[in-house]
Amino acid sequence: MNIPATVLTRIQYLRQEIEAHNYRYYVLSDPSVSDAIYDALFQELQSLEARYPELVASDSPTQRVGAALSAHFASVKHLIPMLSLGNIFDQAEFRAFDKRIGDRLHCSTNTIHYACEPKIDGVSLSLLYQKGSLVQAATRGDGQTGEEVTANIKTIHTIPLRLHTKTPPSLIEIRGEVYMTKAGFEKMNEAAEKKQEKIFANPRNAASGSLRQLNPAITAKRPMP
Numbered sequence: 066m067n068i069p070a071t072v073l074t075r076i077q078y079l080r081q082e083i084e085a086h087n088y089r090y091y092v093l094s095d096p097s098v099s100d101a102i103y104d105a106l107f108q109e110l111q112s113l114e115a116r117y118p119e120l121v122a123s124d125s126p127t128q129r130v131g132a133a134l135s136a137h138f139a140s141v142k143h144l145i146p147m148l149s150l151g152n153i154f155d156q157a158e159f160r161a162f163d164k165r166i167g168d169r170l171h172c173s174t175n176t177i178h179y180a181c182e183p184k185i186d187g188v189s190l191s192l193l194y195q196k197g198s199l200v201q202a203a204t205r206g207d208g209q210t211g212e213e214v215t216a217n218i219k220t221i222h223t224i225p226l227r228l229h230t231k232t233p234p235s236l237i238e239i240r241g242e243v244y245m246t247k248a249g250f251e252k253m254n255e256a257a258e259k260k261q262e263k264i265f266a267n268p269r270n271a272a273s274g275s276l277r278q279l280n281p282a283i284t285a286k287r288p289m290p
Contacts, residue, residue, distance in 0.1 A: 068119075068120065072113060072117060075113065076117075079110040079113070080110065080125055082106060083103070083106055083107055083110060083126040084126055086098060086103050086106070087126060090270065095265075095274075096266050104152055104154075107126065107127070107152075108152070108154070110126065110127055111127050137277075137279055138212035138214065139212070139213040140210050140212065140213070141191075141201065141206075141211050141212065141213045143203070143208075143210065143211060144193075144238055146208050146209055147191060147205040147240065148208060149205075149208070163177070185242045186242075186244065186267075186268070187242030187244030187268075187269060187272050188205075188242065188243045188244070188272050188273045188276055189205035189240065189242060190205075190214075190242065190243050191204075191205070191211065191238055191240050192224065192239045192240070193236070193237075194228055194234075194236070194237050194238075194239070195235065195236055196233055196235055197227050197230065197233030197234075198226065198227050198228075199215070199218075199219070199224070199225070199227070201213060201215055202215045202217075202218035202219075204276070204277070214277060216281045217277070217281045218243075218276075220281050221243070221284075221289055243272050243276055243289060244269070244289065245268040245269075245271050245288055245289050246268070246288065249268075250268040250288070252288065253271065271287070272287075272289055276289075
C-alpha cells in the first residue's frame with residue numbers, strides 16, 4: 066500500500082508526543098495536558114495504526130500498558146500481567162464493544178447484561194499476601210513489571226498488613242486502586258502553595274507521586290484513605 070508521507074509524519078509525531086506525556090504522567094506525576102487531550106492523541110494514533118497495520122511497531126505507545134519504571138525502586142515481575150482498561154467515547158464505539166463481547170461469547174448480545182459503576186481514577190496496585198501476611202506491594206509499571214513500594218504502602222492504614230481471616234490462603238494477590246479524595250487533594254495543594262512547594266495537577270497524579278516517594282514518612286503524610 067502506498068502510504069502518504071503526511072500519515073508517516075503524523076504517526077511519528079503522535080508517538081513522540083504521547084511518549085513525552087507518558088513520562089510526565091507516569092514517571093514524574095506532573096502532566097502537561099488534560100486527560101481529554103491525551104486520550105484524543107492516543108485514539109488518533111490507534112485509528113491510524115488500525116488503518117495502516119503495517120506501520121504498527123513494537124515500541125509504539127499503543128503496544129504497551131504503562132510507562133518506564135523508576136530506577137529508584139526495585140523491579141517486581143507480576144504473576145499475571147496487569148492490563149489497562151479500554152476507552153469508549155460514543156455510542157458507536159460502545160455498540161462495537163458490545164458486538165465483540167457477543168462474538169467472543171458466541172451468543173446474542175440481547176442476552177448480555179452490563180453492570181456499570183464509576184471508576185476511581187487512582188494508581189493501580191498489586192498486593193501479595195503469603196499465609197495472610199502482606200509481603201509485597203507493586204505498581205502496575207509497564208504491565209509486565211512494576212515497582213516495589215511495600216514500605217510506602219504500609220503507611221496507608223486501610224490496607225491490612227495481615228488478612229482478617231483465621232484461614233488465609235497460602236498465596237493470594239489483590240489488585241485495586243490507590244487514590245486521593247478531592248477534598249484531601251485540595252487541602253494538600255493549599256498547604257503546599259503556602260509553603261511554596263510543588264502543586265499537583267490532579268488527585269491521580271498526587272496519589273502516584275505520594276506512592277512513589279523514596280521516603281515513606283512523606284507518603285504517610287499524604288491524604289490517601
